[in-house]
Amino acid sequence: MGHPPFAVTVDLVVLTLTGEELCALVVRRGIPPYLGDWALPGGFVRPDEDLADAARRELAEETGLAPGTVHIEQLAGYGAPDRDPRMRVVTVAYLALAPDLPVPQAGTDAAEARWAPVRSLRAERLAFDHDRILADGVERARAKLEYSPLATAFCAPEFTVAELRRVYELVWDTRLDPRNFHRKVTGAEGLLEPTGSTTTRDGGRPARLYRRGAAKVLYPPMLRS
Amino acid sequence: MGHPPFAVTVDLVVLTLTGEELCALVVRRGIPPYLGDWALPGGFVRPDEDLADAARRELAEETGLAPGTVHIEQLAGYGAPDRDPRMRVVTVAYLALAPDLPVPQAGTDAAEARWAPVRSLRAERLAFDHDRILADGVERARAKLEYSPLATAFCAPEFTVAELRRVYELVWDTRLDPRNFHRKVTGAEGLLEPTGSTTTRDGGRPARLYRRGAAKVLYPPMLRS
DNA sequence: ATAATAGTGTCTCTTAGACAATATTTC
DNA sequence: GAAATATTGTCTAAGAGACACTATTAT
Structure with a gap:
């Protein structure tokens, strides 16, 4: 042996x-x-x-x-x-x-x-079996956005709801309703922690800034369907 | 290097x-x-x-x-x-x-x-770091029961809804309502494929036997909550 | 004022969960 | 018939998705 x-x-x-x-x-x-x-x-x-x-x-x-x-x-x-x-x-x-x-x-x-x-x-084509590894990584990221707060990892320390929504839209290559998305993420326990300040960097009415909350899971999950 | x-x-x-x-x-x-x-x-x-x-x-x-x-x-x-x-x-x-x-x-x-x-x-205590590996494996199995047909892997090739329910109950260490569970799994697309026969091995009224269906994901997911 | 984006409210439909009721077996 | 389990139906509450509406900024 x-x-x-x-x-x-x-x-x-x-x-x-x-x-x-x-x-x-x-x-x-x-x-x-x-x-x-x-x-x-x-x-x-x-x-x-x-x-x-x-x-x-x-x-x-x-x-x-x-x-x-x-x-x-x-x-x-x-x-x-x-x-x-x-x-x-x-x-x-x-x-x-x-x-x-x-x-x-x-x-x-x-x-x-x-x-x-x-x-x-x-x-x-990437070297070695890196095509496969990349595909697995992308799929993992896509899947984890559903039931974890992972999307916030793509954001700066302070971010707006619209910036978080853009993460989902780009990673999933889909469009999400801004109003339902807003209601959902602001309602998810422990996902977002308000900083108290706002920004106008996205144009229009000032948006509240948030930090990552302490939650390790996103419940209820965000649905791709 | x-x-x-x-x-x-x-x-x-x-x-x-x-x-x-x-x-x-x-x-x-x-x-x-x-x-x-x-x-x-x-x-x-x-x-x-x-x-x-x-x-x-x-x-x-x-x-x-x-x-x-x-x-x-x-x-x-x-x-x-x-x-x-x-x-x-x-x-x-x-x-x-x-x-x-x-x-x-x-x-x-x-x-x-x-x-x-x-x-x-x-x-x-297990040898090496096997306690950790076991814990990770058990947690993976628990988590995947939620959103995949993995529970059927614990069942014989032909199984009843009650046997499938027992898988969830033992792995999650919880009790599930037999009636709601039945409605849920029989309604999940591609999870179960009826064999046409029945069995009385669990006692009471004969239960329909099923095989694993072709589904790779369980939608809607089974919730632990 | 207009355009743009943020945020709230409302309605409908689906599903989860509680649980009544019925069906089909064995003893 | 009594006991056990299977299966269906009904009700209520919560959440998803569609979308009207209001709020607050820049130009």
């Missing part, structure tokens, strides 16, 4: 919203295999590092974002024997949601980084 | 229902570390084996169940640096749900195997 050696990596599905689209962070590979192709950011787990720590470290290296401001959660493990032609590599993917859109930083083994619209990445 | 060697294992949270309780499959460790302690079944991933294949192989080795009859899905990856004192081991845990209760088979590195009530395992 042996224990054959594997390499273990973490890969990141980092999602954000530009003005108009759901985007994922991709880096151009600077070394073989798949030299010059786009891939998800990621890297090898260090000998004494927990998986979650490795994911947070890679996220900081690739984006320069302060760890506290970004939601991150484990997505899944991927370990097909031929997923990396060099050797046997098992990767544990993490899903991160970033509120704004900072200029990506090129990492050590990445020549270039950019935010790519998820829609356009369905045509373009 | 190196790639330090890791061992990779799969561990299994196998759940079933006895007459009265939700039970998990545990094996007594026949080798150090944690010699003599109870642990989740699992083992090393082979050099040319996919993670899911390794999980199905281990499941067959430990339970003797035909692979087609058991629901299995990936749970999560666990990779704390000190989770195995021998070496750096990353494990990918899988969740399996079995319909009936076959006599467990002792595996190669397990001296003994048994179905242990999940309730009692909260006191008893």
Whole structure:
């Protein structure tokens, strides 16, 4: 009963919203295999590092974002024997949601980084099995908007109801009634915490600003249907 | 940029229902570390084996169940640096749900195997970080009963509405109104497919028998509240 | 004033949950 | 018939979705 050696990596599905689209962070590979192709950011787990720590470290290296401001959660493990032609590599993917859109930083083994619209990445092919990992990450985000306060992770620390609604509309690629949405999210226990101030950055009547509340689940859930 | 060697294992949270309780499959460790302690079944991933294949192989080795009859899905990856004192081991845990209760088979590195009530395992401590993995698996199963047809995975190929209800009651440790439950599940699109026959194995008026339907989601969801 | 967005109220329809009533078996 | 379970029906309250209406800003 042996224990054959594997390499273990973490890969990141980092999602954000530009003005108009759901985007994922991709880096151009600077070394073989798949030299010059786009891939998800990621890297090898260090000998004494927990998986979650490795994911947070890679996220900081690739984006320069302060760890506290970004939601991150484990997505899944991927370990097909031929997923990396060099050797046997098992990767544990993490899903991160970033509120704004900072200029990506090129990492050590990445020549270039950019935010790519998820829609356009369905045509373009990513390196390794990263197409699948990205698809799984996007689907996880879509599903969790239904029954968790995850949508607030796409928002700045203070946000309006309209900004939160735009998150749902862009991630789900749908339109939601502003009035019913407003009634629903302001009524959901622990989802929103009023700051007391308002903003006119969206035009029209000033909108109240909110912070994330303490709720870990969204009840009643938001329905896609 | 190196790639330090890791061992990779799969561990299994196998759940079933006895007459009265939700039970998990545990094996007594026949080798150090944690010699003599109870642990989740699992083992090393082979050099040319996919993670899911390794999980199905281990499941067959430990339970003797035909692979087609058991629901299995990936749970999560666990990779704390000190989770195995021998070496750096990353494990990918899988969740399996079995319909009936076959006599467990002792595996190669397990001296003994048994179905242990999940309730009692909260006191008893499992080897490695298996307490955490088990808790995550049980919570996943509980959560998925709400919005997926997963409960049918605990049932035999043909089952009654009362048997399905008992799944919910045992996994959630709650009581559900038989009449409302019946109306709900028979009305859920694609959940149940009538076989045309009936059974009196539960006593009283004969109950219609059903097979799993094709639905992948349960809509409207079953609520715990 | 007009346009734009924020927020509230109202109506209808569906569903959850409580529970009465009926149906079909075994003993 | 009595006991047990299956299945259907009825009522009430809560929430979803459609949409009229009012509120508050900029131009």
